Amino acid sequence: MELDYLPIDRNRIQFRPDRFATSIDGKQLIFRISWNPVAERFFADIFDIEGVTIVEGRAITYGADILENIMDERLPDVMIVPADPAGGFSEITFDNFMREVKPWIVGGN
Numbered sequence: 001m002e003l004d005y006l007p008i009d010r011n012r013i014q015f016r017p018d019r020f021a022t023s024i025d026g027k028q029l030i031f032r033i034s035w036n037p038v039a040e041r042f043f044a045d046i047f048d049i050e051g052v053t054i055v056e057g058r059a060i061t062y063g064a065d066i067l068e069n070i071m072d073e074r075l076p077d078v079m080i081v082p083a084d085p086a087g088g089f090s091e092i093t094f095d096n097f098m099r100e101v102k103p104w105i106v107g108g109n
Contacts, residue, residue, distance in 0.1 A: 004104070004105045005102040005103055005104045005105060006022065006031060006033075006080060006102075006103045006105070007020060007022060008020070008031075008033050008097075008098050008103070009098075010094075010097055010098035010099070013033055013034060013035045013042070014035060014094070016034075017032045017033060017034035017045075018031075018032070018033045018034075019031070019032045019033075021049065024076045024078060024080075024105055024108065025076035025077065025078050025105075025107075025108030026076065027074065027075065027076040028048075028049035029046055029047065029048065029049065029054075029074075029075070029076075030046070030047040030048070030049065030051065031044060031045070031046055031047075032044070032045040032046075032047070033060070035094060040093070040094070041059055041060065041092070042059075042060040042092060042097060043057055043058060043059055043060060044058045044060055044066055045057065045058070046058070046070075046075075048074045054070065054072050054074055054075065055070050055072075058070075060082055060092060060103065061082070061092070062082050062083065062089070062090060062091045062092045062101065063081060063082070063083055063090075064081065064082070065079040065080060065081050066080040066081070066082070066103060067079060067080055076108055077107065077108060078105050078106060078107040078108040079105075079106040079107055080103050080104070080105055080106075081103065081104050081106055082097075082101055082102065082103045082104070083101065083102070083104055084096070084100045084101045084102075085104075086100065088100060089101050
């Protein structure tokens, strides 16, 4: 089984949020990923393809499903879990995000 991950441009996030549209399990979504240097955390906003907000300010946490506990029919039936498959890291930092630690898409068709 081949794993996919969100196509986030980490280099852009340092200066402004990275906004991109993608299809996950047949659902078109827009993601806006931002870095908060004070909190030293990444955050996600998710919109439907029309730009209507589904969720704002969701903290991206290592090993936690970004979509957990969000009940919305516009979202695919998958998990998006930031992790390091090699097991070398157990938290997200600006330096390891989208290098070793990626938001993996788990499940779906």
